[in-house]
Amino acid sequence: MLAKRIIPCLDVKDGMVVKGVQFRNHEIIGDIVPLAKRYAQEGADELVFYDITASSDDRIVDKSWVERISEQVDIPFCVAGGIKTIEDAAKILAFGADKISINSPALANPQLITDLTHEFGQQCIVVGIDSYFDKDTGLYQVKQFTGDETKTRTTKWQTLDWVKEVQARGAGEIVLNVMNKDGVRDGYDIEQLRLVRDVCNVPLIASGGAGEISHFYDVFAKANVDGALAASVFHKQIIEIDELKRSLNQDNIEIRLC
Amino acid sequence: MSKINVAIIDTGCANITSVRCAFERICDDVTVTRDQDFIRSASHVVLPGVGTAGAAMEKLAQFGLITFIQSLTQPVLGICLGMQLLTKSSQERDIDCLGLIDTKVSAMKNSDNLPLPHMGWNQLTHLTPPLFNGIDEGSYVYFVHSFAVPTGAFTAAQSDYGQAFSAAISQNNFYGVQFHPERSGKVGSHILKNFLAISATQEKIGS
Numbered sequence: 001m002l003a004k005r006i007i008p009c010l011d012v013k014d015g016m017v018v019k020g021v022q023f024r025n026h027e028i029i030g031d032i033v034p035l036a037k038r039y040a041q042e043g044a045d046e047l048v049f050y051d052i053t054a055s056s057d058d059r060i061v062d063k064s065w066v067e068r069i070s071e072q073v074d075i076p077f078c079v080a081g082g083i084k085t086i087e088d089a090a091k092i093l094a095f096g097a098d099k100i101s102i103n104s105p106a107l108a109n110p111q112l113i114t115d116l117t118h119e120f121g122q123q124c125i126v127v128g129i130d131s132y133f134d135k136d137t138g139l140y141q142v143k144q145f146t147g148d149e150t151k152t153r154t155t156k157w158q159t160l161d162w163v164k165e166v167q168a169r170g171a172g173e174i175v176l177n178v179m180n181k182d183g184v185r186d187g188y189d190i191e192q193l194r195l196v197r198d199v200c201n202v203p204l205i206a207s208g209g210a211g212e213i214s215h216f217y218d219v220f221a222k223a224n225v226d227g228a229l230a231a232s233v234f235h236k237q238i239i240e241i242d243e244l245k246r247s248l249n250q251d252n253i254e255i256r257l258c
Numbered sequence: 259m260s261k262i263n264v265a266i267i268d269t270g271c272a273n274i275t276s277v278r279c280a281f282e283r284i285c286d287d288v289t290v291t292r293d294q295d296f297i298r299s300a301s302h303v304v305l306p307g308v309g310t311a312g313a314a315m316e317k318l319a320q321f322g323l324i325t326f327i328q329s330l331t332q333p334v335l336g337i338c339l340g341m342q343l344l345t346k347s348s349q350e351r352d353i354d355c356l357g358l359i360d361t362k363v364s365a366m367k368n369s370d371n372l373p374l375p376h377m378g379w380n381q382l383t384h385l386t387p388p389l390f391n392g393i394d395e396g397s398y399v400y401f402v403h404s405f406a407v408p409t410g411a412f413t414a415a416q417s418d419y420g421q422a423f424s425a426a427i428s429q430n431n432f433y434g435v436q437f438h439p440e441r442s443g444k445v446g447s448h449i450l451k452n453f454l455a456i457s458a459t460q461e462k463i464g465s
Contacts, residue, residue: 002372002419003379003398040443045379071279076400076441096275098402098441121309121339123375123402172375172402201368203377226373256379256398258443 003256004220004248005045005227006241007205008234010035012051012081015065019183019232029235032065033072039234040075042241043258047073048101048175048229050128051081052147063095070096078126084112086119093120101126101175107144107155107162110169117170127171131159132179133192140192143179163196174200175229178208183232185211193223205229213239213247220253262454263287265300267327269307269317269340273440277306277337280440284451294326301457303330307339311348311363311405314339315355328356333456334432341427341434342405350405359429361412363405369420375404376419380437382426384416389426389433391452399425399442399449406436 010017010032017029029035036047049069066079079092080101089100100120106113106127116125130143132154140159145151157165163174176196178189188209197204203226206219210230219228233239242258249255264281266274268290281288281304289296297303305327307314318324327334336344343355348363355363368374379398382390406423409416414426414433426435433453439446 001381002376005378067275070276071282074280074283074441074443074447076402076438093273094275096273096279098273098276098438119309122404123377124308173377201371201373202375203373226378 001254002226003045003254004225005205006043006216006245006255007046007048007227007229008039008044008241009048009050009207009229009231011231012049012065017235018052019235033068035235036069036073036077039241040073043245043256044075044241045256046075046227047077049077049079049081050101051079063092066092066095066097080126080128084109086115089116089120093124099124099126099173101128103128103130104144104146106166107142107157110165113166113169113171117172122170122172125171126173126175127166128175128177129159129162129166130177130179131192133189140195146179159192160195160199163199167200167202171202173203173205173226175205175207177229178206181209182207184209185233185238187211187215188219188223188228190218190222193219193225197224203227211238213244216244217248217251217253220248221251261287262301262457264289264302264304264454265297266290266304266306267297267323268292269305269314269321269323271307271309271314271317271339273308273338273438274306276438276440277304280447280450284447285454292321292323294323297326298330301332302454303332303334305334305336305340305343307337307341307343309339311339311342311350311355312353314343315353318343318356324356328358331431333453334358335453336432336434337440338403338436338438341436342407344427344432344434345407348405358432359412359427359434361407361410361424361427363407366404366406366419366423367421372420375402376406377402379442380417380419380425382415382417382437384413386414388456389428389435389449389452390415391455393445393448393452397445399437399439399445401425401437403436
């Protein structure tokens with residue numbers, strides 16, 4: 001059986017791992033490579049590195065650390081941040097990343113998804129979606145440039161339409177980040193993830209809201225996502241990965257035990 | 259026993275760095291190259307690959323490597339798309355492959371509404387030597403693919419995703435793994451060590 005994936009996310013800013021609450025007030029967590037290695041040893045199934053400043057500052061992610069991770073880590077990892085061209089993607093993949101994830105540039109130029117898929121294959125092209133639930137309108141809206149609060153804007157896309165669009169353009173995986181839940185730790189947005197799952201035929205990764213072990217059980221059992229991404233609960237060691245995986249396994253979630 | 263050295267064929271594809279790093283963790287003589295004399299003299303050859311079969315075969319043709327790879331006699335390991343290239347043909351745009359392992363690649367079926375690509379850690383079963391010596395049935399390795407080789411006479415290990423498929427194949431000196439051992443933690447590293455042990459064993463028998 002294919003195992004559900006536990007995916008620590010490391011937000012990278014100026015070469016350090018950082019974490020903020022609802023995309024603000026970033027605090028430094030630590031160096032990239034030792035943290036990545038620790039997670040791999042503890043049983044993480046995959047790692048995601050987001051350079052959260054990249055898209056906003058109109059520059060590409062500093063790539064020197066990508067090869068150091070590839071040298072030291074023996075699980076798959078994905079790099080996101082400011083990838084706007086085939087050349088940008090080629091460099092990061094050549095440094096050893098298994099996948100690249102695009103978000104704001106895909107919204108600016110949806111053709112980029114198609115072009116990347118043709119060049120590198122569907123399997124390594126991930127589309128990240130920052131979805132915001134607007135309580136006033138009751139709509140799920142896609143946001144762009146979320147790395148910098150002053151530049152964040154609401155796009156013309158509603159989340160489910162954009163999920164369909166990126167698949168039609170060849171995305172190999174979707175990471176749905178529920179912005180209302182980022183860093184809040186009161187559980188994944190099961191309702192929204194269920195809606196997205198219904199229209200998502202590629203692997204779907206849930207992001208935003210993990211605070212305790214039961215949240216992971218809920219998102220796998222109730223929203224049937226392929227992977228669950230989390231940051232602060234792992235960085236701050238509120239949840240130990242091996243304990244999480246043993247617990248999920250006992251509750252009959254298909255999990256790779258290390 | 260002569261020294262083990264690994265030549266990774268530089269196909270210009272994306273995952274060469276991670277494959278090189280994985281072999282460097284277990285072997286101190288690893289080279290990424292298209293130099294045919296060098297590759298022919300290596301004790302082990304690796305054919306990496308990600309992307310599409312058509313584009314990869316075009317690259318091999320462009321570098322003049324097709325008949326060269328077909329003529330290799332030492333152990334050769336194809337990884338992921340590299341494995342698929344060792345077969346006779348791929349349904350992915352109906353292209354001819356290297357024809358070194360007598361089987362064909364077909365599209366995975368989207369049965370039971372399972373998402374495609376098949377992406378993530380899945381279990382190995384029906385394990386056979388020498389590639390899977392010491393590996394437990396049910397061990398997890400990392401897969402990312404939408405095309406697969408059905409199970410058959412040349413299957414060396416199986417996995418299951420809606421249907422059983424070949425997780426590994428082999429014929430003569432050619433071995434292929436559909437998963438990514440370079441990204442499969444300790445299990446993957448063990449499988450790569452088993453690959454490097456193949457020629458050593460053969461040389462012992464031959465000497």
